[in-house]
Amino acid sequence: MKNVGEWRRRGLIGLIVVAMVVGLYFGFRPRPVLVDMGTVSRGPMRVSLEQEGRTRVIDRYVVSAPVAGYARRIGLDVGAAVLPGMPLVALEPTRAEVLDARSRAAAEARVAAATSAVGAADQRLRAARAGAALAGAALRRAEALRAAGHVSVAAVDEARAASDQAAAEQRSAEFGVATAGHELEAARTALGYAAAGGRGAPVLVKSPVAGQVLRIPRKSEGPVAAGQALVEVGDPRGLEVEVDVLSADAVRLGPGTRVLFERWGGEGALEGVVRVVEPSGFTKVSALGVEEQRVWVIVAFTSPAAQWQRLGDAYRVEARFLLWEAADVLQIPAGSLFRDGGEWAAFVIEDGRAVKRRVKIGQRNGTVAELLDGAKEGEQVIAHPDDRLREGVRVQTR
Numbered sequence: 001m002k003n004v005g006e007w008r009r010r011g012l013i014g015l016i017v018v019a020m021v022v023g024l025y026f027g028f029r030p031r032p033v034l035v036d037m038g039t040v041s042r043g044p045m046r047v048s049l050e051q052e053g054r055t056r057v058i059d060r061y062v063v064s065a066p067v068a069g070y071a072r073r074i075g076l077d078v079g080a081a082v083l084p085g086m087p088l089v090a091l092e093p094t095r096a097e098v099l100d101a102r103s104r105a106a107a108e109a110r111v112a113a114a115t116s117a118v119g120a121a122d123q124r125l126r127a128a129r130a131g132a133a134l135a136g137a138a139l140r141r142a143e144a145l146r147a148a149g150h151v152s153v154a155a156v157d158e159a160r161a162a163s164d165q166a167a168a169e170q171r172s173a174e175f176g177v178a179t180a181g182h183e184l185e186a187a188r189t190a191l192g193y194a195a196a197g198g199r200g201a202p203v204l205v206k207s208p209v210a211g212q213v214l215r216i217p218r219k220s221e222g223p224v225a226a227g228q229a230l231v232e233v234g235d236p237r238g239l240e241v242e243v244d245v246l247s248a249d250a251v252r253l254g255p256g257t258r259v260l261f262e263r264w265g266g267e268g269a270l271e272g273v274v275r276v277v278e279p280s281g282f283t284k285v286s287a288l289g290v291e292e293q294r295v296w297v298i299v300a301f302t303s304p305a306a307q308w309q310r311l312g313d314a315y316r317v318e319a320r321f322l323l324w325e326a327a328d329v330l331q332i333p334a335g336s337l338f339r340d341g342g343e344w345a346a347f348v349i350e351d352g353r354a355v356k357r358r359v360k361i362g363q364r365n366g367t368v369a370e371l372l373d374g375a376k377e378g379e380q381v382i383a384h385p386d387d388r389l390r391e392g393v394r395v396q397t398r
Contacts, residue, residue, distance in 0.1 A: 070092040
């Protein structure tokens with residue numbers, strides 16, 4: 001009986017020792033690091049630049065007072081439709097300072113200069129019409145060759161863009177002819193006003209083009225100086241977008257760069273292309289008080305006009321410049337990448353452990369990066385790795 005009691009006591013002590021060893025093992029063994037995971041996948045990818053812009057009327061004209069006088073109250077309202085030759089403002093003559101011989105000679109010189117400007121504008125219109133006809137013929141030939149399979153889609157797009165640009169130049173030239181005619185009429189009016197000695201009927205300042213009233217600097221009557229802005233008119237059916245971007249970003253853009261307008265207030269996204277990147281920049285102070293060098297980028301709409309006709313002059317839009325895009329790209333979450341010895345690396349999960357791999361990447365945006373080498377499609381990677389991760393550390397999904 002004594003031996004049996006001794007064996008029981010030893011067995012109990014042994015069980016206690018084993019329990020302590022097991023407890024120490026499970027209590028002090030390394031626990032898995034909780035991590036967030038991402039997946040290496042394939043899909044479309046875009047690299048873009050997003051900036052705020054505003055619309056503007058392409059062809060606008062500021063109607064100014066041809067002579068000093070007294071402007072009657074303007075009866076038009078902003079948004080009113082106007083036609084070429086339609087009276088906008090009536091100027092009553094100021095009878096002092098109109099019998100000056102020097103003023104008369106200057107008015108005659110302005111009439112001669114305006115007459116020459118009309119001739120020059122006519123020649124530019126002829127050249128623009130010829131260019132538009134040539135571009136239209138080139139577009140029709142390109143479309144015919146594309147239907148036969150002899151040219152690429154890009155060639156047809158280039159021909160269409162050239163045709164659109166030529167049409168816009170023709171329209172601007174037509175506005176230039178109308179504007180030059182208005183300047184000639186204004187000069188003749190000033191001459192007749194001087195010859196009349198400031199007496200006679202009021203001078204009617206007329207609209208040079210068809211469109212709508214965009215802005216009225218001052219609606220009430222009162223004296224005005226020669227050259228003072230009275231009414232701003234233009235055709236809101238012809239819009240473009242001006243976007244100011246950092247000069248460091250402007251060098252990545254060029255004519256023909258595709259642009260999307262995704263948050264403009266209407267349904268769906270509008271499309272456009274960069275028409276011109278202005279060659280000179282300007283200094284702008286940011287909201288944080290930092291001086292920045294910025295550049296104006298002008299974008300032309302390529303979406304059908306019916307989709308964006310609800311936009312008006314100086315409307316705010318969000319422009320996304322597409323710098324690079326591809327339909328099928330092997331990509332890795334950008335948050336899983338980190339620098340390691342001057343190269344890019346990521347932690348790949350293998351058998352529940354973190355394995356560091358050097359990776360080679362291409363294009364990047366704020367969300368994903370193009371993966372050229374280092375991982376395969378479907379592999380799990382650790383997103384946002386921190387200093388707790390080491391090679392071979394056990395990990396577990398958070």
